[in-house]
Amino acid sequence: xxxxxxxxxxxxxxxxxxxxxxxxxxxxxxxxxxxxxxxxxxxxxxxxxxxxxxxxxxxxxxxxxxxxxxxxxxxxxxxxxxxxxxxxxxxxxxxxxxxxxxxxxxxxxxxxx
Amino acid sequence: xxxxxxxxxxxxxxxxxxxxxxxxxxxxxxxxxxxxxxxxxxxxxxxxxxxxxxxxxxxxxxxxxxxxxxxxxxxxxxxxxxxxxxxxxxxxxxxxxxxxxxxxxxxxxxxxxxxxx
Numbered sequence: 001x002x003x004x005x006x007x008x009x010x011x012x013x014x015x016x017x018x019x020x021x022x023x024x025x026x027x028x029x030x031x032x033x034x035x036x037x038x039x040x041x042x043x044x045x046x047x048x049x050x051x052x053x054x055x056x057x058x059x060x061x062x063x064x065x066x067x068x069x070x071x072x073x074x075x076x077x078x079x080x081x082x083x084x085x086x087x088x089x090x091x092x093x094x095x096x097x098x099x100x101x102x103x104x105x106x107x108x109x110x111x112x113x
Numbered sequence: 114x115x116x117x118x119x120x121x122x123x124x125x126x127x128x129x130x131x132x133x134x135x136x137x138x139x140x141x142x143x144x145x146x147x148x149x150x151x152x153x154x155x156x157x158x159x160x161x162x163x164x165x166x167x168x169x170x171x172x173x174x175x176x177x178x179x180x181x182x183x184x185x186x187x188x189x190x191x192x193x194x195x196x197x198x199x200x201x202x203x204x205x206x207x208x209x210x211x212x213x214x215x216x217x218x219x220x221x222x223x224x225x226x227x228x229x230x
Contacts, residue, residue, distance in 0.1 A: 034218065043117065043221040044157075044206075089157070097162035097170040099210065100147045101219055105156040 004092055006104035013080050014112055020076045021107040023090035027071035031093050034101060035064055035075055039086040047075075047088075080111045116140055117209050119222030126197055126229055133193045134225045136207030143209035146190040147219060148182060151204040163190040197229040 169182035208219035
């Protein structure tokens with residue numbers, strides 16, 4: 001059974017703070033790791049797909065790193081803004097057919113102005 | 114691009130009735146679509162993988178006779194909750210994988226809130 005752990009479960013920061021979350025996964029048989037952002041009343045939105053150990057990807061103020069040997073990925077948000085408030089999910093390929101994504105429980109970020 | 118629609122967004126039905134939820138990829142072809150369910154304060158739980166023109170692959174513990182999936186075209190998959198009961202009340206969300214993609218990236222619909230009374 002694929003075990004994807006995310007921490008913290010929730011986080012509250014002030015506007016302008018930088019923050020980061022963790023996604024932990026089994027390091028064996030790694031293929032890819034996905035990060036999604038899910039805002040209330042919207043569809044989950046893909047942020048990054050990470051495949052190589054040492055990968056670092058960036059989109060605006062959000063970046064992510066990957067360590068496949070030790071089984072973790074970090075998502076960083078620099079200078080948080082209220083519009084960053086959302087649930088951030090990480091996911092792995094899996095499922096009975098092997099083509100789906102299996103999600104962690106997510107980290108819910110709330111940014112106050 | 115890569116827009117997935119889902120209909121209806123919200124439905125209330127009586128116990129014992131069936132409800133159909135549609136998932137459409139609007140600007141790309143999707144041989145594979147996925148159905149997830151989310152319980153309060155829980156993650157997205159994969160229910161089944163829907164393949165165009167073939168039977169869906171259900172995850173362990175998901176009743177295939179209860180949750181009927183049909184993927185008749187490259188842009189449409191439907192989930193029918195048959196003989197719905199209050200315990201089926203949940204948030205159902207679909208996603209689609211772009212036929213041209215090779216990274217398992219999925220595009221999600223906005224979800225359907227089902228309430229069974």
